[in-house]
Amino acid sequence: MDLKPTKPLSGFIELLPAQQRCFDECARRMRGVLQIAGFSLLDLPAIERAEVLSDKDNWDEIETQMFLFQYGDTKMGLRYDGTVGLSRFVAGHLNDLVFPFRASQFSKRYRGERRQRGRYREFYQMDMDIMGINTLSINYDAEIISVIQQALNSVSEFIGDNYVRIGSRPFWDALFDYLKLDSRQRKEVFVLIDKRDKMGEEEFALGLSDTLKNKKVENEIKSVFISGYEKFLNKSDKLDAAISELTGFMEKLKQFGVKNAEIDLSIARGLAYYTGLVFEFKLTDHPELQTAAGGGRYADLVEKFSKTKIIGVGAAIGFSRIFVALMESGAIDLSRWERPVDVAILVMGDDNLQYALTVESALRAAKIPSVAYLDTDKKFKNQIEYADKIMAKYSMIIGEDEVKNKVVSVKDMATGEQQTLSVADAIKLVTGGAKNDN
RNA sequence: GCGGAUGUAGCUCAGCUGGUUAGAGCGUCGGUUUGUGGUACCGAAUGUCGCCGGUUCGAAUCCGGUCAUCCGCCCCA
Numbered sequence A: 001m002d003l004k005p006t007k008p009l010s011g012f013i014e015l016l017p018a019q020q021r022c023f024d025e026c027a028r029r030m031r032g033v034l035q036i037a038g039f040s041l042l043d044l045p046a047i048e049r050a051e052v053l054s055d056k057d058n059w060d061e062i063e064t065q066m067f068l069f070q071y072g073d074t075k076m077g078l079r080y081d082g083t084v085g086l087s088r089f090v091a092g093h094l095n096d097l098v099f100p101f102r103a104s105q106f107s108k109r110y111r112g113e114r115r116q117r118g119r120y121r122e123f124y125q126m127d128m129d130i131m132g133i134n135t136l137s138i139n140y141d142a143e144i145i146s147v148i149q150q151a152l153n154s155v156s157e158f159i160g161d162n163y164v165r166i167g168s169r170p171f172w173d174a175l176f177d178y179l180k181l182d183s184r185q186r187k188e189v190f191v192l193i194d195k196r197d198k199m200g201e202e203e204f205a206l207g208l209s210d211t212l213k214n215k216k217v218e219n220e221i222k223s224v225f226i227s228g229y230e231k232f233l234n235k236s237d238k239l240d241a242a243i244s245e246l247t248g249f250m251e252k253l254k255q256f257g258v259k260n261a262e263i264d265l266s267i268a269r270g271l272a273y274y275t276g277l278v279f280e281f282k283l284t285d286h287p288e289l290q291t292a293a294g295g296g297r298y299a300d301l302v303e304k305f306s307k308t309k310i311i312g313v314g315a316a317i318g319f320s321r322i323f324v325a326l327m328e329s330g331a332i333d334l335s336r337w338e339r340p341v342d343v344a345i346l347v348m349g350d351d352n353l354q355y356a357l358t359v360e361s362a363l364r365a366a367k368i369p370s371v372a373y374l375d376t377d378k379k380f381k382n383q384i385e386y387a388d389k390i391m392a393k394y395s396m397i398i399g400e401d402e403v404k405n406k407v408v409s410v411k412d413m414a415t416g417e418q419q420t421l422s423v424a425d426a427i428k429l430v431t432g433g434a435k436n437d438n
Numbered sequence B: 001g002c003g004g005a006u007g008u009a010g011c012u013c014a015g016c017u018g019g020u021u022a023g024a025g026c027g028u029c030g031g032u033u034u035g036u037g038g039u040a041c042c043g044a045a046u047g048u049c050g051c052c053g054g055u056u057c058g059a060a061u062c063c064g065g066u067c068a069u070c071c072g073c074c075c076c077a
Helices: A017-036 A059-063 A083-092 A138-154 A169-179 A183-199 A201-212 A215-227 A237-255 A319-328 A350-365 A380-389 A400-405 A423-437
Strands: A047-049 A068-071 A074-078 A101-110 A122-133 A162-168 A261-263 A277-283 A293-298 A310-317 A343-347 A370-373 A394-398 A408-412 A418-421
Touching (some): A017 A319, A138 A310, A169 A183, A237 A277, A350 A394, A394 A400, A394 A423
Parallel strands (some): A162 A261
Antiparallel strands (some): A162 A277, A293 A310, A408 A418
């Protein structure tokens, strides 16, 4: 009989136990940051109606980007980000929620795209969004950035330091107005700006001239990246407004305690739904990784679900992406996550099982991760080998003598020292040892 | 969808220009006297050499196709 494959599908992530423990610890810390900051942690459906996920009605086209399927007459798909589902949720629960509404999701996302380095078809992202009705102060944009930085900092021992760069959609809109670009040109130029990092100066210039065919306009756009935004002051009211919003925002970020922030107008965030300021986080120690987190303000996303004007600012941390990349490169030290339990209980024969289980219960009641080796008929050698392999700090040996005297033989697996103790003293030894270890 | 590379034991791979029972290391399991591991030694199991076809007396090895994987592009939160 042919055996079935053991490898997961391409683009799907499987973590080994130690990796998973480390991942879970990171997730716990980041969720903790969000919860303390007053964000409701939501767990929305992974499957949405196709019409919720996409406005495009060209099934073939969107199928290459999403996992789609049909059940009866209902076309549906797996969520590829968290914000679309959240918009639907908020629009559907306007009466139940308090605004500004603060929500966070740490959940799996799905993309149908082809495998590529650092791209997965199933991955975790942590989203955080703040949504307001009719208005939403730009203070919230600053807060979102601050909270992301806190979340990233909470796992800095694994991912290192971070910095953030701020871009502005309104700046480009105003500049395009000023330069009198038509809508096709705006779109194409914007794509070029977004890809500028990847393509390099020459190709960027070429692309601009292809689209614009106007040296003067091309040079104006290029000059943004050379001499910055200042030269566009006093050119139009819209430009002035966009620039002062941006510079004012940098002051706000300081008030919110954000570190390592700077303006970078090449931050465009693709053609996504953003309408205001946008931002991207990168990891200082890992420049090879692409964006660690990104987001911005969106004004129109909820429009398709509700006539109530809802404005949001949100961001996502692509945590699977950075975690897996850092793990594979060896940047994350997993050695301290290899140990599933602190204590292995070795049981010399089924006759001693009852007592062994009471010891196990006592350990667990004392919050000491512990596990009994239940193949009680296995030789001692096999049992202690198991204790060694799971890297238990201590083995507690339970045989006839221990049962008779109501004690346990505790072996320190690192030093090999062994002593006979009451269960209470054994627990004291283990908990004391744990303190020294960390 | 396009281009490049790769597909041999659970894993990482070696098998040169085709030659007869397909290898190593790691891992797994067992053993080196039956309550003491991490080292050492001995031993065992596991492969239709991705799949299909062709060339040949003979193919893991050459050729074609196909599938899969990886890298890049396209696309893109």
